[in-house]
Amino acid sequence: MSNINRQITLASRPVGYPKVSDFKLVESPIPTPKAGEILVRAIYLSLDPYQRGRMSDAPSYARPVQIGEVMTGEIVGKVMVSQHPEFKEGDIVAGLLGWQEYAVSDGTGVRKIDPTLAPISTALGVLGMPGMTAYFGLLDLGKPQPGETVVVSGAAGAVGSIVGQIAKIKGCRVVGIAGGERKVNYLLKELGFDAAFDYKTVQNYGQKLKELCPAGIDVYFDNVGGSITDAVFPLINIKARVVICGQISQYNLEKPELGPRCLRYLIMKRARVEGFLIFDYASRYKEALQQLAEWVKTGKLMYHEDIAEGIENAPEAFIGMLKGRNIGKQLVKISEP
């Protein structure tokens, strides 16, 4: 291996959608692990909407990436050197090691992956945070019951595509909202959603939802917020559960936009809206992983990966993901396994 580490750092805080120039590719020597540390070579980098939040210095649940600092992100990689008793060379691991080709870690938050379970990239998708997010968000907060109608926004994304499929497994009618005909076809023809529509061509979301949800909406899994979510509230059923996972339509706005107030629907319908962060479920990841892996193995849960090649293309791929260009999980392949 060469002794150069390529990293993507934050060059400037984006205004609106990030631009490629908000990132910087820098080179530095590959670091050397000290006692108690490991050196990991990245194989796949995970691109996720939450990373947009880390580029901003607005208050959030996690500290922002500083200017000049390596972008935060989870990777799957291989342990190249281990000075740590719990890891050995050749171990495949996942952890929040950043947008870079090589990382040194003291093992904090780094977990070993079982490469026989499924392709290792799934540790960043269906068997990783997006899968966990879909699993706990839908089952724990959404509590879908057989015969209920579940609506998912961002339905063709890494989380939404899993939410919809789990809802199908649970016997629900599942309606997906996604951007573009290709995604709608993916939901209907590959993932078995009962109905779906393209929010980029439909004019009246409320009318379309009414048509596709003749029995109203019992669970809404919200990845996007904004006007799609506004259209859902008038259609919720009594005791509906609205799960707020993400608000990607709002992350790149230069100033907050106003919307119709939605709280009155909660009274009439005795309904609940709840947000969550997957980190709060850490003690139960194992339970989810087992179930998700079984569903993947038995073909009940499909996944799709959109893979960019090379760390240098991570910024472009990230911006594309924020604009909804990907289907399923957006990854960057950093090196061969």
Added chain:
Amino acid sequence: MSNINRQITLASRPVGYPKVSDFKLVESPIPTPKAGEILVRAIYLSLDPYQRGRMSDAPSYARPVQIGEVMTGEIVGKVMVSQHPEFKEGDIVAGLLGWQEYAVSDGTGVRKIDPTLAPISTALGVLGMPGMTAYFGLLDLGKPQPGETVVVSGAAGAVGSIVGQIAKIKGCRVVGIAGGERKVNYLLKELGFDAAFDYKTVQNYGQKLKELCPAGIDVYFDNVGGSITDAVFPLINIKARVVICGQISQYNLEKPELGPRCLRYLIMKRARVEGFLIFDYASRYKEALQQLAEWVKTGKLMYHEDIAEGIENAPEAFIGMLKGRNIGKQLVKISEP
């Protein structure tokens, strides 16, 4: 008794705030109960914000009052004639018998009141629907814990004043929001709230709330909605509970107003917003009534009644209540017990 019954009917559907001319005082003969029925003479009429909803034909959880129909409302009254096995003459009862001096009922939804428990008017306030609403809304959905900060809007109203006092009983720091210096003084000096402010004179609700809630907001009991509620969301703590009881600021708008979207706060704070209707708790009213009566008896729970006199003054008093002129429970005294 004379043989004339005076009733208030709905004359027209209000646009914005109701006007006195949206109501009509009509006279008709006092009805005669048939077998299985009772004749009730109204003593107190309850005025409540939900009645504004019934004047509109927008979809709601209950059917609207029709034009020409007697306005809906709960009364406390005395059974004058009984042809019903479960009631006898002289019984004091409460039920949804409308804005009128006399009503015939088959007993559906009519409950007997124990006049030794507390003044009979409390069956419409602290020991009635407003008390139940405060009790279940705060305890069941808000789940206040000792040391937490509870914020109540509409804090000097029939529900809000009880919410705040129960939160104090549960060991919370309680901050009230009300309109006018007189109400703020009532909260601070009579009800023992820890802090309160007058939304009519404070310019920046967010700044004021931040000042009065230095440890953030754990429970928000929302009676009003609108810009007061908008100011609460940025200040909620992790795992906060927002209880949506009413949205009185929105009921008289001629068209829905826009507001800042609030759902993103729910993600960062893993917080929950929930609406409820008190009717869903019917099976547990007895539990609440016992506890509320005990708190009233031991002086832990104070209540205030604003009493208008005469059925003919009900419309004016109702409009006043919607505009926040009352403190505590707004009643109309229809007759002497």
